[in-house]
Amino acid sequence: MRLIRLAEADDFEAWRAVARALAQTRTPPREIAWTADGVGPATHVEIPPEAAGRVVPANRAFLELARAAFAHASGEKYGLLYRLLWRLGTEPGLMARAEDRDVARARALAEAARNRERAPAVASASFSATTPAVPQPRPSVSERVQKAALRSSRDGPFDSIAPTSLEEVAAGIDACRRCPLWRDTTQGVPGEGPARARMMLVGEQPGDQEDRQGAPFVGPAGVLLDKAMAVAGVDRGQVFVTNAVKHFKHELRGKRRLHKTPNAGEIEACRWWLDAERRLVRPKVIVALGASAALGVLGKATPIAANRGKSIAISEQVRGLVTYHPSYLLRIPDEDARHKGFEALVQDLKLASRLAAG
Numbered sequence: 001m002r003l004i005r006l007a008e009a010d011d012f013e014a015w016r017a018v019a020r021a022l023a024q025t026r027t028p029p030r031e032i033a034w035t036a037d038g039v040g041p042a043t044h045v046e047i048p049p050e051a052a053g054r055v056v057p058a059n060r061a062f063l064e065l066a067r068a069a070f071a072h073a074s075g076e077k078y079g080l081l082y083r084l085l086w087r088l089g090t091e092p093g094l095m096a097r098a099e100d101r102d103v104a105r106a107r108a109l110a111e112a113a114r115n116r117e118r119a120p121a122v123a124s125a126s127f128s129a130t131t132p133a134v135p136q137p138r139p140s141v142s143e144r145v146q147k148a149a150l151r152s153s154r155d156g157p158f159d160s161i162a163p164t165s166l167e168e169v170a171a172g173i174d175a176c177r178r179c180p181l182w183r184d185t186t187q188g189v190p191g192e193g194p195a196r197a198r199m200m201l202v203g204e205q206p207g208d209q210e211d212r213q214g215a216p217f218v219g220p221a222g223v224l225l226d227k228a229m230a231v232a233g234v235d236r237g238q239v240f241v242t243n244a245v246k247h248f249k250h251e252l253r254g255k256r257r258l259h260k261t262p263n264a265g266e267i268e269a270c271r272w273w274l275d276a277e278r279r280l281v282r283p284k285v286i287v288a289l290g291a292s293a294a295l296g297v298l299g300k301a302t303p304i305a306a307n308r309g310k311s312i313a314i315s316e317q318v319r320g321l322v323t324y325h326p327s328y329l330l331r332i333p334d335e336d337a338r339h340k341g342f343e344a345l346v347q348d349l350k351l352a353s354r355l356a357a358g
């Protein structure tokens with residue numbers, strides 16, 4: 001696995017130059033982990049003379065979509081777009097296939113980024129509890145899923161009104177009134193990633209940035225998570241990333257929205273959606289980041305320090321792992337302890353990757 005570091009998260013031309021060099025040197029997407037953590041210098045990809053003349057199959061449709069999707073904050077975009085570029089080598093008509101998973105995902109990122117641009121600028125100074133930061137287009141909700149969204153209890157995991165697609169899950173989350181957390185948020189934040197991923201990462205709940213952008217782990221915790229995944233050799237584009245709770249619980253302190261830990265009732269109410277994501281994505285391994293996620297995934301309190309680093313049987317087919325939440329690591333004041341915590345997270349992600357592959 002090769003770690004490719006970009007200097008800037010939103011510099012499309014820099015990504016394009018590296019992607020081009022990787023394609024010319026015939027580096028398959030599965031061998032690359034991407035990061036833009038800003039920690040070290042950007043990676044330079046050497047192109048041997050015999051590879052320099054190789055044609056890269058980027059066509060106009062790809063470049064237009066890639067540029068638009070790149071405006072999205074999600075760390076998933078680097079690997080996703082490189083995979084599309086790679087596939088164009090053997091599937092020249094790929095970009096016209098709207099139903100293709102990678103094409104659909106790139107279009108979704110591009111659309112979300114465009115919507116954000118069209119919305120009024122988010123000035124934190126102008127945010128109040130009653131004014132959503134960014135008005136997002138609401139997905140339509142079928143009657144069946146709306147019913148699920150309005151239920152106040154769990155009612156068994158997969159009964160007849162359970163969502164049947166990730167799009168339904170996303171719409172249902174946004175319409176969800178199972179607990180009161182939706183009231184002061186911009187939107188519900190569903191999981192994101194391949195519709196069938198071998199690994200699922202579960203965080204606690206969206207933070208301020210995730211609430212504004214409608215995507216999980218795109219704020220400071222996401223940057224650290226991306227870095228840990230890159231060091232562990234895990235491609236975020238191959239992982240379904242989600243949260244135990246889908247709305248941002250917070251309190252207002254002046255103009256700032258401060259994170260509040262969700263309680264057991266809120267985690268329980270939201271398990272409906274997490275269960276639906278699990279059932280649809282069917283991961284082989286689920287990594288719970290922190291105690292709230294562990295409660296959502298395992299259904300019982302599971303202290304992290306005592307349980308991390310080992311594979312836990314969730315069912316016959318699915319393994320579980322608990323590990324540190326990136327936000328917890330960011331809050332550790334002692335540098336040495338923070339470094340050790342980060343290393344533990346990396347080791348746990350490596351183990352998850354082995355379990356997912358097995």
Ligand code: URA
Nearest residue numbers: 203204205216217221
């Ligand atoms: N913390 C989480 O648990 N999830 C996010 O999506 C972001 C921060």
